[in-house]
Amino acid sequence: QVQLVESGxxxxxxxxxxxxxxxxxxxxxxxTMGDYAFSWFRQAPGKDREGISCISPGDTYYEDSVEGRxxxxxxxxxxxxxxxLDDLKPEDTATYYCAAGLLSLCISMGEGDxxxxxxxxQVTVSS
Numbered sequence: 001q002v003q004l005v006e007s008g009x010x011x012x013x014x015x016x017x018x019x020x021x022x023x024x025x026x027x028x029x030x031x032t033m034g035d036y037a038f039s040w041f042r043q044a045p046g047k048d049r050e051g052i053s054c055i056s057p058g059d060t061y062y063e064d065s066v067e068g069r070x071x072x073x074x075x076x077x078x079x080x081x082x083x084x085l086d087d088l089k090p091e092d093t094a095t096y097y098c099a100a101g102l103l104s105l106c107i108s109m110g111e112g113d114x115x116x117x118x119x120x121x122q123v124t125v126s127s
Contacts, residue, residue, distance in 0.1 A: 002026045002036075002116040004098045009121030016088050016125070022081040022098030022118060037103035038074060038081040039114060042094035042123075049097070051109025053083060061106035066092075088125045095120040 008020040020040070024033055037056035043049040053072040054061040060072055071084040081098060099114035107113075 002028075002100055004100060004116055004118035006096065006098050006118040006121040009096060009123045011124045011126065012088055013127055014089055014125055018085045018088065018123060020083040020085065020096055020098075020121060020123075022083075024079045024081065024100060027079075031102070032076060033074065033079045033081075034076045035102060036100045037106055037114075038072075039099045039101075039106070039109065040072065040083045041097045041099060041109075041111070042092075043097070043120075044091075044094040047094075049111065051111075054106035054109060055081065056103055056106045058105045061109070063109070085123065088123075090125045093123060093125050095122050 003026045005023045012018055037054055039051055039054040041049050041051050052063045052066050055072045055074055069087045074081040097120045098118040100116040101114040
């Protein structure tokens with residue numbers, strides 16, 4: 001059972017930056033982090049959870065509202081996925097979730113494509 005633990009959230013001023021981390025463990029024997037797609041979702045108060053970025057064995061994806069400001073990466077050797085958040089805006093305020101699925105491409109940002117989820121980390125952007 002893959003387990004995901006997010007960290008790095010916090011309170012930041014508009015224009016500021018944060019780095020979110022997602023530590024992964026418990027991969028099925030024969031599989032590594034590199035075999036999985038890792039995605040970041042976020043849920044703002046009163047809104048549905050939305051997928052904003054993905055990194056897979058074959059590609060990466062950014063939702064339009066974060067492209068150019070956020071950057072996804074991963075350290076396969078240490079089983080950690082990252083989301084660098086730059087130029088943060090108040091509308092980026094949300095709980096951010098890491099998710100993993102055995103996908104070769106970021107073909108979908110549907111929640112049902114991901115089998116494993118972290119508990120979330122809060123990002124608040126406010127002056």
